[in-house]
Amino acid sequence: MYQDPLESSHYGGTHTALSIPLRVGLLGLGTVGSGTLAVLQRNAALIAARSGRRIEVRQVAVRDLERARARMGAALQGGVQLCDDAWSVVRHPDIDVVVETIGGTTAARALVLEAIAQGKHVVTANKALLAEHGSEIFAAAQARGVVVAYEGAVAVSIPIIKALREGLSGNRIEWLAGIINGTSNFILTAMREQGMGFAQALALAQEKGYAEADPAFDVQGVDAAHKLSLLAANAFGTPPQFAQVHTEGIDRLEGVDVDFAQRLGYGVKLLGIARRCGDALELRVHPTLLPQGHLLAQVHGSMNAIMVHSDAAGTTLFYGAGAGSEQTGSAVVADLVDLARSAQVAAALRVPALAFQPGAVRPAPVLDDGAVRSAFYVRLDVDRFEVSVPQVLQQLALEGVRVQRMEVLAHPQDSTLRCLVLLTEVLRRDTLDTALAAVQHWPTVLGQAQVLRLETLG
Template sequence: MYRDPVESLEPLHHRHAAIRTLRVGMIGIGTVGSGTFRVLARNRAEIAARAGRSIELVMVAARNLERAAGIVGDSVALTADAMQVATHPDVDVVVEVAGGTGPARDWVLAAIAHGKHVVTANKALLAVHGAEIFAAAREKGVIVAYEGAVAVSIPIIKALREGLAANRIEWVAGIINGTTNFILSKMRDEGLDFAAALAQAQALGYAEADPSFDIEGIDAAHKLTLLAANAFGMPLRFADAQVEGITALQGVDVACAEQLGYRIKLLGVARRQAAGVELRVQPVLVPATHLMAQVNGSMNAVMVKSDAAGLTMYYGAGAGSEQTASAVIADLVDVARLDGVHAAQHVPHLGVHAHATNALAVLPRAAVHTSHYLRVPVHAVNQIQAVAASLAEQKVPVRQVALAAERPGTGSQVLVLTGPVEQGTLDLAVHALQARAEVAGAVTTLRVESLEG
């Protein structure tokens, strides 16, 4: 049997005479919610010692109450009405782990309106509705915490806000989607094409039946939006991000990248420039000797370049029930420490500069300045110099030209690595190259990231 949430939750927890228990209401008891419950119960003493007081789950909203009761037992009040959790007077902080951007927005805003702190792992919610949510939180003086929404087990938000608080952040770059990193690892290690690698990821549970958010780069862009806002104090600009997934990536390019000494990764990049911020997600070539190139399978990694600390890198699991729960509970510990102190001492939420007239703009695609990889199909191997000459005529610096290793069914391929050049200039050069008689098919282009200081 489960307790009726309409009853007072007071008897459900022990209160210390001086510092009372932090009472948590949770919306959703799926993969992340159940992991959060397990870790809270298993590590109760350690968590209380670090938080300075007990943290207790007192109420859960779930679609399937019978299933939920099987997870949390009869000591936690259950309800099918998420709004009841968001507004209940005996709940101090609401943990939203149900997902989605519609009802979740309403629940979170209702919790804030009732003076409750919010912890969420919902990156889509914050990327789309973050400006509204954080403005409401500032108005009420409550915390909105979201470490689990970005890189799961990697405490990158805490690193940006606290560990690197003295620094001016120059750029942030990361492998922040485990599904696509798993697929790219399989394409490289086993020579699979994209469709076969995706099917394997789905069979092993790394990819959903509908993997669009992952493979189209949308999930990574949601996370990058949050990283950029924390790194640069800029508003949430998900709608302005340049997003390219891996669905069009061919196995031949994975192999050609290896031939040139690179590996292809789906990278989220937020880089401060004089005219604004690059905010982009796309498959890029990374030097095979770089630490980021060694991040394989479903693992995540984030690298930060700052003026005082220099280059720092953070590595950890990019998915998982208890891995995400670790981040959710870390946020709860922050709330437990900060609840009751002056609002100015709260962990700062996003959007504090959203009203500023000098808010950083997002650079358009044509203005992004990077090196590039080109794969150019040609009619004959002796036309390699014609390709290089065409690019030079269009003011594209050519750093390396090579013939691709022969592969069945691919014909002759010229591989080019350029020096840094604006995307707009490269686009014009590729258009001119495509029109030449020597070129036998579509030219493939990918950006190259050195990830150096």
């Protein structure tokens, strides 16, 4: 019977090297923790061969010991010790790497900083922790000479951090754009394909387990903003700047605009976009119109995808699962393999650690959203459209808004009204806002304009 040569304990290194394990302490046994443990145990021989040594989970910290034993069963055999004290794990002298999967930014921050102080490497999939406290954590790791690895924190199964840090290390990256929240992408797919409104599509996502009971971080764009700040840090060598990310979610998106966009040849996606703009950066998360033929417009359901444009490699696309226990565990294990191979590499050589050498790199200024240029989709609900439409177009032109396409469409709820739908040329957001403010008080223009950015990402 054929045996994969990688399953041989002598492949890729000596038996002596493989007998010195990388000893792991795991904090948390929820979705990410259990997925990580499952991948490590199922593929132990392959992982040892590829990394040059065994990777062994020695201790696991959980809140409820009995529940963990009942749920995990045989997976906790083979020398894995359970405890209910996470601090004892991060301080244990026989642990080389602490894997943090508990989530949140309070206890997780304290435990990660203590692990670093104890001279232990850290692997985490906690994007909120690094987006909000990354500067402090990376600085502590650099000072202590240990590594903080976080492939699972961005885009789950897609190895985008490694691609930015290694595969594209010879490139000047000009921009990246991605679908980096699986929940929102599932909702938008349901709105487009099944004609659902936002509330109905959210309920479906919750029913199928793609959305939490409290989906605010996902649908308001916060989760994507956390991830974008980490992507930008790696792409541009700047500290994470989560607070500077302009963030709009899909929670105010109306089904009529998804329908109208499709009628005009566009799909709507929640994108995270980071772009060089002279000496500054654009950092923004928002619903975006994309041409239906664009690669990112073809990413449906809970899948994620990230497009990167750089000077030498050109445009590259990375695609994969945006959620899942073992999918995230796969990324965590990849970080552990990386540590097993190259933990001796200085922390300062790992992007974005370079950004935290005192005086070496300062945060790049981030453009205010009003100064960011793009094309726009605009919907205005109007009465007496034969009169109001020419007047609106004239006023917008006077304010510097050039229209590349116009449609007057039936209003979905009121047959006496019309929807004036415009696609503009590229302009600053504050120019458009000023122009719309000049017409929105007119008696024939009803309610607030619905505005979405339009990108081609060519």
